[in-house]
Amino acid sequence: MIELAPRHKFGLPIASPVMPSAGAFGYGDTYHDLVDLHVLGALVTNPVSLNPREAARGARIAVHGEHFVAHTGLPNPGVKRVLRQYRQTWERLPIPVIVHLIATTPAETAKAAEQLSGVQNVVGIELGLVDNVTPQRALNLLDAARADGDLPVIVRVPFTGVDALAPLLADHGADALTLTAPPRAVLPAAEAVDDSEARRYIRGRLYGPALLPLLLNVLARWCSKLPVPVIACGGIAGLQDAIACLELGATALQVDALLWRDPAMLQRIAEGLAKSDSSPRSE
Amino acid sequence: MKTQDAVFRQAYPAPPYWVARFDVAHPPGPGAFVLADFGGPLREPLFPATIDANGFTVMLPPRHPATRLLPGTTVNMLGPLGQGFRLGGATRLLLVAETACLPPLLPLLEAAPAVALVIEAPTRAQLPPPDRLPPTVELTLVTRDGSAGYLGPLESQDPAPANLQRVMPHLVELIAWAECACFACANDRYPALATIVRAARIQPPPDFAQALVQVPMPCGVGACEVCRTPTRAGEKHACIDGPVFDMARNFALTL
Numbered sequence: 135m136i137e138l139a140p141r142h143k144f145g146l147p148i149a150s151p152v153m154p155s156a157g158a159f160g161y162g163d164t165y166h167d168l169v170d171l172h173v174l175g176a177l178v179t180n181p182v183s184l185n186p187r188e189a190a191r192g193a194r195i196a197v198h199g200e201h202f203v204a205h206t207g208l209p210n211p212g213v214k215r216v217l218r219q220y221r222q223t224w225e226r227l228p229i230p231v232i233v234h235l236i237a238t239t240p241a242e243t244a245k246a247a248e249q250l251s252g253v254q255n256v257v258g259i260e261l262g263l264v265d266n267v268t269p270q271r272a273l274n275l276l277d278a279a280r281a282d283g284d285l286p287v288i289v290r291v292p293f294t295g296v297d298a299l300a301p302l303l304a305d306h307g308a309d310a311l312t313l314t315a316p317p318r319a320v321l322p323a324a325e326a327v328d329d330s331e332a333r334r335y336i337r338g339r340l341y342g343p344a345l346l347p348l349l350l351n352v353l354a355r356w357c358s359k360l361p362v363p364v365i366a367c368g369g370i371a372g373l374q375d376a377i378a379c380l381e382l383g384a385t386a387l388q389v390d391a392l393l394w395r396d397p398a399m400l401q402r403i404a405e406g407l408a409k410s411d412s413s414p415r416s417e
Numbered sequence: 418m419k420t421q422d423a424v425f426r427q428a429y430p431a432p433p434y435w436v437a438r439f440d441v442a443h444p445p446g447p448g449a450f451v452l453a454d455f456g457g458p459l460r461e462p463l464f465p466a467t468i469d470a471n472g473f474t475v476m477l478p479p480r481h482p483a484t485r486l487l488p489g490t491t492v493n494m495l496g497p498l499g500q501g502f503r504l505g506g507a508t509r510l511l512l513v514a515e516t517a518c519l520p521p522l523l524p525l526l527e528a529a530p531a532v533a534l535v536i537e538a539p540t541r542a543q544l545p546p547p548d549r550l551p552p553t554v555e556l557t558l559v560t561r562d563g564s565a566g567y568l569g570p571l572e573s574q575d576p577a578p579a580n581l582q583r584v585m586p587h588l589v590e591l592i593a594w595a596e597c598a599c600f601a602c603a604n605d606r607y608p609a610l611a612t613i614v615r616a617a618r619i620q621p622p623p624d625f626a627q628a629l630v631q632v633p634m635p636c637g638v639g640a641c642e643v644c645r646t647p648t649r650a651g652e653k654h655a656c657i658d659g660p661v662f663d664m665a666r667n668f669a670l671t672l
Contacts, residue, residue, distance in 0.1 A: 188645075188647070188652060
């Protein structure tokens with residue numbers, strides 16, 4: 135087993151280092167026809183907030199070359215309805231569930247974390263921070279997530295905030311860190327039909343293979359310096375990418391939206407790692 | 418849900434589109450789709466334009482990667498996915514489309530004994546050649562500039578200039594005539610079109626009017642939240658709850 139929260143009283147053991155990232159795999163009721171969930175370490179759910187959130191208006195996705203930007207607005211029905219809708223699904227899953235919580239305000243984060251506490255098969259919270267979060271705000275949100283709940287808290291660190299936030303959060307009690315959230319980027323929404331039509335742009339989360347070298351750079355700089363496990367996330371698109379992440383010190387990894395094109399990739403990576411000895415912290 | 422390997426057979430120009438033919442074991446039905454992997458970062462939804470037991474054809478924009486495939490190339494497809502059109506044995510079928518959104522309706526051109534097709538284009542040059550449509554289809558042409566057929570847009574009730582005729586009264590007649598009406602237009606037009614349906618048909622039965630929603634559907638399984646579509650019953654996933662929705666019940670401004 136791989137321990138994602140060695141400092142937590144209950145710990146967060148997973149059988150495989152491979153997980154889908156938040157927002158890529160739904161709530162566990164999708165992809166079961168295409169991916170054998172038994173080979174994964176955990177399900178990381180789509181982002182959930184205390185209160186319902188609607189989808190972003192306007193264009194939500196733009197493709198450029200091998201990359202794309204997605205801006206969904208993180209729609210979700212709110213933690214209560216998510217639990218009502220998926221609690222039984224999660225209980226039946228063969229893998230543990232880590233709920234990705236959108237950290238809005240400390241008060242809301244505390245309430246949402248409290249509601250997740252005690253839900254069968256929910257073994258952890260991954261806290262999603264906004265890009266421009268200040269260090270103090272991030273600590274307050276982490277405190278809120280840990281205040282009334284007893285679940286291990288993983289913090290997903292914004293791409294631009296690793297230097298400022300990662301050591302701080304690790305020292306302040308985060309059980310593990312996900313490095314990193316997708317960076318923000320802007321792409322043209324679509325080709326303008328004619329000169330009279332203004333070209334529109336989408337700002338959103340960037341996905342694509344170019345994120346991998348950026349991720350490896352972050353891992354190379356930070357994994358050895360952080361006292362908590364690091365979960366690698368960003369641009370992982372195959373077994374060799376996963377092995378590189380683990381060799382650079384990551385304890386586990388998340389496959390992001392690149393799995394939409396090839397959902398079975400998750401399974402191939404997990405099975406490939408199981409066959410190799412590249413999962414350094416597995417027993 | 419499953420993936421299947423389709424075999425690309427041929428592609429040829431049919432302006433303003435290209436037609437591409439794929440052989441596949443489980444082709445999607447009208448209004449349903451497959452997500453095809455053409456090598457880009459995301460799969461692309463393909464809506465069939467014609468369907469047979471061995472596969473389907475699809476209308477693609479010129480310069481689409483599929484138009485450059487070699488015959489015999491294997492293309493991985495996820496699906497069939499989504500809820501397509503549900504005709505329920507209708508014998509009088511009305512199809513309404515903007516030209517840019519027409520291809521997903523093409524499998525329905527001969528799906529009922531009597532089919533009426535209303536096509537709206539910005540101008541005459543963008544209307545499809547009528548000789549490419551089955552002769553049994555009753556065709557109504559609409560242009561936004563009045564250069565051919567009725568004057569659009571479909572939902573406009575403004576008075577028409579002299580010697581032009583608004584399409585709206587004729588559309589209302591067709592809706593009253595039809596047993597099922599299928600729409601393929603820009604999403605923001607559906608509330609107004611649903612209001613027209615409700616004005617023409619008091620208490621239309623479920624699925625009397627169906628609207629195909631045009632949104633990106635990157636994952637096809639409801640995981641990515643990109644295709645969330647606002648409806649009267651809250652947001653729905655176009656890829657699993659649609660992309661064909663009951664128009665009157667989901668998009669009408671008033672019930």
